Amino acid sequence: MSRTYRHCLEYKKGLIPPRTEIFRVIDGEGEGYPDVFVDRLGDRILVSTRDCAVPVNLGKELAELDVPVFHKRLEQNQKEAPVQIAGPILPLQFEAEEQGVLFRLDMSAGYSQGIFLDQRDHRRRVRERSRPGMKVLNTFAYTGAFSVYAALGGAQTTTLDLAQPCLEWARENFRLNGIDPSGQYFCKGDVLHWLERFARQGRTFHGIILDPPTFSRDDRGRVFRVESHYGELVSLARKCLERGGWMLCTSNCRKLSHSDFRRMVEAAAPGARLIHDPMPADFTGEDYLKRLWVDWK
Structure with a gap:
């Protein structure tokens, strides 16, 4: 009823x-x-x-x-x-x-109104895991909500998204919370390209957030589908992770089961500890969001 x-x-x-x-x-x-x-x-x-x-x-x-x-x-x-x-x-x-x-x-924006409600508990935990001296990379960052939380925890953040308006929106969110965006990094472009570039440069992070769209195509025509390529994304990000670092791996792809998602992450992150946490308490319906914390000792 x-x-x-x-x-x-x-x-x-x-x-x-x-x-x-x-x-x-x-x-x-x-x-x-x-x-x-x-x-x-x-x-x-x-x-x-x-x-x-x-x-x-x-x-x-x-x-x-x-x-x-x-x-x-x-x-x-x-x-x-x-x-x-x-x-x-x-x-x-x-x-x-x-x-x-x-x-x-x-409310005039399409796709989302600026924040994904189902990631609220993850944002809090990112803040709890972040502290001064840490570097956190937020990929597919949209309006930078994870970045803001990490910066409030004391970390220096890199906010990465394909859309320049989203990066400007993220800067505004930083300012709303008393954080000078000039002390943070912002990168425009394809996440896979940037991860490859960071790896070549030897640029590493203590924490990385991976929350990609279910489907995308880069400017070279390369297609990314979560159900097929998420493991590749984790492998690339692993090359940019500091020893002892962590990743937050999530996806809202309904075609992908929790078990298949876990298998992909496990295969790309051998030896890591994987933690699955519950949906936020206000989400009482379908358990659609795949979510794993990946910790390397």
């Missing part, structure tokens, strides 16, 4: 860390709404649906809250921005807090 939004909101507030206003309220079947996902993003609400409409009862309840409500169809082009369906008109760009860390979010 589906629960009301208000009921789910109060329940989820008891599960998330303090000073967090970015979290999942309704996670599909976990709350009795198959293929419907509702996220709280500060004082805005994002409803995402997969091959279905917004349930009538849920849409009516959300419309009565007097907050901006947006809808995104997951079966359509993932780059399409959400459409506002209820509530007052507020600026599309705004700031919101996660675990005491500020991020700029953008």
Whole structure:
């Protein structure tokens, strides 16, 4: 039986860390709404649906809250921005807090609004693993959320992404948290190319985050598919890792099973200790996110 939004909101507030206003309220079947996902993003609400409409009862309840409500169809082009369906008109760009860390979010952006909610616990652990004197590489960095957390832990970060607007967005996130981006590194380009370059240069890191898209193609036409090439990515990154360092290996590819993902990482990281941790407590539905901490002694 589906629960009301208000009921789910109060329940989820008891599960998330303090000073967090970015979290999942309704996670599909976990709350009795198959293929419907509702996220709280500060004082805005994002409803995402997969091959279905917004349930009538849920849409009516959300419309009565007097907050901006947006809808995104997951079966359509993932780059399409959400459409506002209820509530007052507020600026599309705004700031919101996660675990005491500020991020700029953008309801006019396609693909994502600036942060991936299912990585919240990993971001906290990256901060806990980072300290002064460490170097952390954040690949496929998007808006640099992992980089911000690592820098708050004291590490010097390298933020790597193919899109220049994402790197500028990451710089803004640093500034929001009182971190001078000029003291950090930013690299634009293909991750595999940069990892090869870092290895040739002998440039190493104490921590590396690997969270690639499920599919990509570089400017040379080389195709990357997570289910086929994730092990290659780990092998390349391993060459850039300091002895005693760590990697965070994750993927949201639903075609890839947890066991196959682990086998790929194990084959590319022989002798490493692998740690699998749970999904965030507000994600009560499908266990889709593959995630492993890889530690070398």
